Amino acid sequence: MNCFEARQEFPALWRKTATPERSAEVYSHLKGCAKCDHAFRVFALSAPVLHSAVEPERNAAEFRRRVAYRAQRGLSVTRPAREPRRLLAMCAGMMVLFAASTAAYLSVAAPIGSYTDEITNSDSGYEFPVDTAPTSNDFAG
Amino acid sequence: MLGLAASRKIAWSLTAKPDEELIAEVLGGDSAAFNELSSRHRPRVERLCQRFFSDPEIARDLAQEGFIRAYTALRTYRAEMPFGGWLRSIVINLCYDELRRRKRRPEELVGDFGAPEVQWMHLVNEASPENIVGDAEERQEAHDLAHRLLDTLRPEDRMVMVLKESEEMSVAEIASILGWSEAKVKIRAFRARQALRKQAERMLAVGRRR
Ligand SMILES: [Zn+2]
Numbered sequence: 001m002n003c004f005e006a007r008q009e010f011p012a013l014w015r016k017t018a019t020p021e022r023s024a025e026v027y028s029h030l031k032g033c034a035k036c037d038h039a040f041r042v043f044a045l046s047a048p049v050l051h052s053a054v055e056p057e058r059n060a061a062e063f064r065r066r067v068a069y070r071a072q073r074g075l076s077v078t079r080p081a082r083e084p085r086r087l088l089a090m091c092a093g094m095m096v097l098f099a100a101s102t103a104a105y106l107s108v109a110a111p112i113g114s115y116t117d118e119i120t121n122s123d124s125g126y127e128f129p130v131d132t133a134p135t136s137n138d139f140a141g
Numbered sequence: 142m143l144g145l146a147a148s149r150k151i152a153w154s155l156t157a158k159p160d161e162e163l164i165a166e167v168l169g170g171d172s173a174a175f176n177e178l179s180s181r182h183r184p185r186v187e188r189l190c191q192r193f194f195s196d197p198e199i200a201r202d203l204a205q206e207g208f209i210r211a212y213t214a215l216r217t218y219r220a221e222m223p224f225g226g227w228l229r230s231i232v233i234n235l236c237y238d239e240l241r242r243r244k245r246r247p248e249e250l251v252g253d254f255g256a257p258e259v260q261w262m263h264l265v266n267e268a269s270p271e272n273i274v275g276d277a278e279e280r281q282e283a284h285d286l287a288h289r290l291l292d293t294l295r296p297e298d299r300m301v302m303v304l305k306e307s308e309e310m311s312v313a314e315i316a317s318i319l320g321w322s323e324a325k326v327k328i329r330a331f332r333a334r335q336a337l338r339k340q341a342e343r344m345l346a347v348g349r350r351r
Contacts (some may be wrong), residue, residue: 006349011306013270013274014274014277016274023154025271027269027270027271030270037270040270040273041265041266041270041273042338042341042342042345044265044273044274044277045262045265045286045290045341045344045345046285046287046290046291046337047276047277047287048178048278048280048283048284048286049191049192049284049287049288049290049291049307050192050287050291050302050303050306050307052278052284053187053188053275054278055191055284056278056279056280056284074278076303111148114232116270
């Protein structure tokens with residue numbers, strides 16, 4: 001079994017629809033291939049939602065209580081990305097405040113994008129593949 | 142005794158009826174036949190909604206709304222397409238509208254994870270793949286983290302990710318249901334995969350640190 005074949009089997013492995021022999025082959029490949037092993041771990045983080053047949057029974061009231069608790073403690077599950085307008089205002093403010101003192105610095109320092117910039121613009125310049133086949137292929141280490 | 146056997150027989154004959162027959166009965170005025178149609182398709186529809194929304198109430202409401210819309214639009218249903226596929230396209234568009242309504246831009250993955258979530262990330266880093274697969278199902282935090290990961294995607298990227306990966310739909314099918322070009326589906330799928338992988342790598346790094 002090669003790397004491509006092994007990764008193709010990740011969803012079936014997760015859904016437990018692969019035959020025992022096939023599963024054993026994949027697990028054996030993962031033991032000997034660090035790249036596919038890592039790709040499997042990346043895959044495993046989104047698989048509970050993308051590939052599990054069922055989700056554990058959630059109690060709606062309990063879910064809301066936990067969300068409220070997280071929000072109270074500042075442990076929000078996710079929070080909205082900064083609005084572009086606020087980001088612009090912040091940048092403008094910084095420019096006004098530090099224009100004189102940073103002009104020289106900025107002329108030599110390399111620009112550093114925010115994390116959001118990185119995830120949204122990381123693909124620019126990349127040639128899109130003709131086929132956008134299953135994700136597991138792309139979880140290469 | 143005879144009554145029970147008879148009711149079982151009736152129940153069996155109802156479940157054995159093809160969707161098209163039930164639809165004809167609904168259109169003929171027997172609205173009870175729609176109950177049978179909905180209970181037949183409900184598990185799949187609810188699971189689809191759960192892949193978009195971690196809040197069980199939202200997922201249930203959307204599934205319910207999907208059935209209501211299907212009921213009211215039943216006269217427009219054409220048998221060339223299986224009823225399940227027609228219903229699914231209604232629910233997909235409902236979920237997409239709701240995703241866009243709730244979140245117009247992607248969300249940052251906040252690094253403040255709870256103890257069970259960190260434990261899960263640690264396990265994903267350290268355990269054998271067999272144990273990861275075995276443990277994930279019963280762990281609520283595995284599902285919570287996966288939702289957090291998917292919440293970082295733009296609504297259109299999440300749509301494509303779920304439809305391709307979970308529903309195993311083709312690019313052409315997705316394009317047709319969402320009214321997009323196939324090129325747009327491919328681009329969104331590509332970007333979604335890249336973004337998701339990046340965020341997952343970040344989560345794995347958190348699991349390694351703790
Ligand atoms: Zn490999």
